[in-house]
Amino acid sequence: MDVNTSTATPGGSTDHTSSTSLMTWFQTKSETLYAVSANTPHASTALFSPSTQIMVNYTPTTLEEYQNDIRTRIQSAKHGSVSWRDVVEVYDSDDKSQKQEGTGLVAGVYVVTRSLNFRIRAAPAQRKTTVVFSA
Numbered sequence: 001m002d003v004n005t006s007t008a009t010p011g012g013s014t015d016h017t018s019s020t021s022l023m024t025w026f027q028t029k030s031e032t033l034y035a036v037s038a039n040t041p042h043a044s045t046a047l048f049s050p051s052t053q054i055m056v057n058y059t060p061t062t063l064e065e066y067q068n069d070i071r072t073r074i075q076s077a078k079h080g081s082v083s084w085r086d087v088v089e090v091y092d093s094d095d096k097s098q099k100q101e102g103t104g105l106v107a108g109v110y111v112v113t114r115s116l117n118f119r120i121r122a123a124p125a126q127r128k129t130t131v132v133f134s135a
Contacts, residue, residue: 023089026106026135031082033070034112073129077114085109107134 029047048054054066061069074080087108109132116125 021089022091022104022106023087027082027084027087030110034074034080034082073114073127076116077127078117079115081113083111083113085111105134109133 026047033047048063050063052063054061054063056066056069085108087106087110089104089106091104093103109130112129112131114127114129116127118125
């Protein structure tokens with residue numbers, strides 16, 4: 001399943017030097033969303049705004065449908081992990097005061113790997129989901 005979540009803001013220049021970066025914030029919130037032991041509705045409300053646009057396999061979906069999909073996928077898992085690839089952050093302004101406010105764009109790819117509760121050929125079954133995002 002490919003997921004593209006878009007709550008994009010206007011772009012600016014790339015910066016990787018901020019101490020509390022947008023990238024770190026987004027990664028922390030996203031990993032909480034896919035945590036097997038703590039999958040609660042409030043995890044996604046901390047990440048998504050009410051006006052979030054979510055596309056699952058290039059089809060628009062509601063936040064509630066997306067939350068139900070994640071909840072269903074996590075129910076059968078005993079362990080989950082998120083690996084990040086090609087993540088970039090772009091701030092709205094080159095002005096340092098704007099960077100402190102944390103406005104900008106984070107985009108990239110992450111892979112969610114879930115180990116399931118059953119085995120296939122004596123090995124734990126695994127399911128991988130690739131997520132392409134911009135927020």
